[in-house]
Structure formats: C-alpha cells, structure tokens
Amino acid sequence: MADTVLFLEYPKCSTCQKAKKWLDAQSVTYTDRDIVTDNPTADELRHWHERSGLPLKRFFNTSGMLYREMELSKKLPDLSEEEQYALLATNGMLVKRPLLVTDATVIPGFKEATWEAALKA
Numbered sequence: 001m002a003d004t005v006l007f008l009e010y011p012k013c014s015t016c017q018k019a020k021k022w023l024d025a026q027s028v029t030y031t032d033r034d035i036v037t038d039n040p041t042a043d044e045l046r047h048w049h050e051r052s053g054l055p056l057k058r059f060f061n062t063s064g065m066l067y068r069e070m071e072l073s074k075k076l077p078d079l080s081e082e083e084q085y086a087l088l089a090t091n092g093m094l095v096k097r098p099l100l101v102t103d104a105t106v107i108p109g110f111k112e113a114t115w116e117a118a119l120k121a
Helices: 014-025 042-052 065-069 072-078 081-090 112-120
Strands: 005-009 031-034 099-102 106-108
Touching (some): 005 014, 014 112, 042 106, 065 072, 099 112
Parallel strands (some): 005 031
C-alpha cells in the first residue's frame, strides 16, 4: 500500500465523487485537496508529470468547458512545457481530475483497475 496518497478533486465532478467513494471503500487513507480552491502550482505539476511517465497533454482536462473556450487544442502544440505548466497552474479547471498522487506514481483521471494497481504497488 502506498505511504502517502494525495487526492485532487473538484467536489462537484461526478467522476471525482465516484473515485472518492472507491478510495473510501478500499479504506485508503488520503489527503483530499480541492483542485479549484487549492490549484496545483507549476512546480507541483512539473514534478507530477515527470513522475507519471505520461505525455503532458494527459494532465489537461480536454473535455472541460474552459479548455474548449480557450481553444487549447489549437494552442497547446505551440507552447513549451514550461508554458503549459504555467497555464495549468492558472486554473484548476484546466487540470484533468481526479488526480491521484502517491509516492510511486501520479495518475490523472479515474480508472478503477489503474488506481487499484497503483495503490497495491
């Protein structure tokens, strides 16, 4: 079982609520953080992205209203990684959620099997 678990969520998000119920059902001890009122910093995002091994685009909430309003699908390819971290840090609604951060890994989005594997590692 992972030592430290940080759960970043938007409380009104149904997927986040489902993920939280799942964590509770698995008796996982975690720190709950509202991604909007306590938005991740560019440094946190850089660190988590590096640890995740995933493309940076996976950290963007591509189905979110703000993402679409800002037309980020057109703009992201032209931004450097540093600019993308800075952009993500401006608004928690741009960040893919929920976000599971453990000592071993970082997982954006909720897929039960992926989370289960990560928490058992």
